[in-house]
Amino acid sequence: DVKVTQSSRYLVKRTGEKVFLECVQDMDHENMFWYRQDPGLGLRLIYFSYDVKMKEKGDIPEGYSVSREKKERFSLILESASTNQTSMYLCASSLRQGVSPLHFGNGTRLTVT
Amino acid sequence: GQQVMQIPQYQHVQEGEDFTTYCNSSTTLSNIQWYKQRPGGHPVFLIQLVKSGEVKKQKRLTFQFGEAKKNSSLHITATQTTDVGTYFCYEKLTFGTGTRLTIIP
Numbered sequence: 001d002v003k004v005t006q007s008s009r010y011l012v013k014r015t016g017e018k019v020f021l022e023c024v025q026d027m028d029h030e031n032m033f034w035y036r037q038d039p040g041l042g043l044r045l046i047y048f049s050y051d052v053k054m055k056e057k058g059d060i061p062e063g064y065s066v067s068r069e070k071k072e073r074f075s076l077i078l079e080s081a082s083t084n085q086t087s088m089y090l091c092a093s094s095l096r097q098g099v100s101p102l103h104f105g106n107g108t109r110l111t112v113t
Numbered sequence: 114g115q116q117v118m119q120i121p122q123y124q125h126v127q128e129g130e131d132f133t134t135y136c137n138s139s140t141t142l143s144n145i146q147w148y149k150q151r152p153g154g155h156p157v158f159l160i161q162l163v164k165s166g167e168v169k170k171q172k173r174l175t176f177q178f179g180e181a182k183k184n185s186s187l188h189i190t191a192t193q194t195t196d197v198g199t200y201f202c203y204e205k206l207t208f209g210t211g212t213r214l215t216i217i218p
Contacts (some may be wrong), residue, residue, distance in 0.1 A: 097206075102158060105156070
C-alpha cells in the first residue's frame with residue numbers, strides 16, 4: 001500500500017517566518033504534488049514535480065517554492081509566511097501523471113498568526 | 114487553467130435516498146477520476162473512467178462518463194451514513210469544486 005507521509009499534522013507559525021512542509025512517499029512514484037484546500041475554494045494546485053529536481057507551477061504558486069532533491073521527498077517552502085497562507089496543505093503522489101490515482105498524505109493544517 | 118464544475122455544491126438527503134453529483138467541463142476530458150473525502154480526512158481515490166460512455170459500478174456507487182467525454186456523474190443508491198463526505202471529480206491536475214453530501218439518519 002502506498003504511504004504518503006507529511007511531517008506535521010498541525011503547525012502554527014508567525015507572519016514573516018520561513019516555513020518548510022515536508023512530504024515523503026514510499027512507492028517510488030515519479031510525480032508529486034502540493035495542493036491547498038480552503039472552504040469554498042476546493043483543492044488548488046500549488047506546485048507539482050514529475051521528476052527529481054524538476055518542478056512546475058500550478059494554479060497558485062505565488063508565495064511558495066518547492067524542492068525535490070530526492071525522488072521520495074517533495075518539500076513546500078513558504079519563504080515569508082503570511083496570514084492568507086493559513087490553510088490545509090495536502091501532498092500527493094502518483095505513478096504516472098494523468099492516468100494513475102493520486103495518493104494523499106493526511107495533510108498539514110498550517111496557521112499563520 | 115481548465116475549469117471543472119460540479120453540481121450541486123451541497124446535498125442533504127435522508128438515509129436511504131439516492132444521491133447524484135455531476136461534473137461538467139467545457140473541454141473534452143481525456144479521462145476522469147473520482148475521489149471521496151471524509152470529514153477531517155484526505156481525498157481517497159474511488160475510480161477512473163477512460164472511455165466515452167463508460168459506466169462502472171462499485172456496490173451502490175455508479176459512475177458514468179458522457180458520450181462526448183465532457184461530463185461525468187456519480188450516483189449512490191440508497192445512501193448510508195458511511196457515504197457522508199465530499200465527492201470530487203479530477204482530471205489533469207484539476208479538481209472539480211466538489212459536492213458535499215450530508216445524511217439525515
